[in-house]
Amino acid sequence: MKKLMIDLDETICTGGYLQAVNDYLKTNYKEEEIDSYYVEDVMNEEEKERFLDYFYEHVNIYKTIDLVPDSLKVIEALSKHYDIYIATAFVDKRRVKESGVMAMQKYHWIIENMPYIDPKKIFLTGSKNLVMCDVKIDDKVSNLKGFGELKLLLDQPHNQKYTAQELEQRKIKRVYNWNQIYSLLMPESEGNS
Ligand SMILES: [Mg+2]
Numbered sequence: 001m002k003k004l005m006i007d008l009d010e011t012i013c014t015g016g017y018l019q020a021v022n023d024y025l026k027t028n029y030k031e032e033e034i035d036s037y038y039v040e041d042v043m044n045e046e047e048k049e050r051f052l053d054y055f056y057e058h059v060n061i062y063k064t065i066d067l068v069p070d071s072l073k074v075i076e077a078l079s080k081h082y083d084i085y086i087a088t089a090f091v092d093k094r095r096v097k098e099s100g101v102m103a104m105q106k107y108h109w110i111i112e113n114m115p116y117i118d119p120k121k122i123f124l125t126g127s128k129n130l131v132m133c134d135v136k137i138d139d140k141v142s143n144l145k146g147f148g149e150l151k152l153l154l155d156q157p158h159n160q161k162y163t164a165q166e167l168e169q170r171k172i173k174r175v176y177n178w179n180q181i182y183s184l185l186m187p188e189s190e191g192n193s
């Protein structure tokens with residue numbers, strides 16, 4: 001079985017950080033209006049500091065997070081053909097101690113929503129380049145460095161800045177949704193047409 005690494009935030013689930021920022025600022029920013037990886041970049045530095053204090057004390061985005069359409073359905077189908085690892089970063093350099101709570105929130109969300117994933121195959125790490133998987137799926141280009149014969153970048157507003165040529169140089173293929181990932185990764189004998 002080939003090994004498949006899948007990222008969590010903005011790959012499997014989405015919108016949690018944006019909702020936290022909107023709730024805090026009482027705004028209604030939409031995903032497509034924000035081209036930074038960090039949603040809170042809409043705030044000035046002082047405001048951002050206050051937001052981070054509030055965020056790590058009061059917010060668990062995984063209680064209300066949305067799914068990227070079809071993600072769980074496709075991953076469950078793929079789990080019959082691939083050895084699946086979920087890799088997700090949790091350390092926020094701006095709040096090193098406080099961000100430990102994210103590891104627990106992410107772990108709980110994964111074991112509750114993806115019972116077909118072996119909990120021992122959950123990587124809570126920012127060093128995804130060290131993960132030796134054959135196939136990798138992530139929404140962040142820098143997480144697709146290192147090992148991997150097939151690297152898929154899930155299209156998101158913050159990664160639009162990478163041109164097709166730049167991705168090709170990095171041997172990365174842009175994909176637009178989970179149905180496309182299913183078509184690329186499922187063996188043909190499984191009724192994949
Ligand atoms: Mg991500």
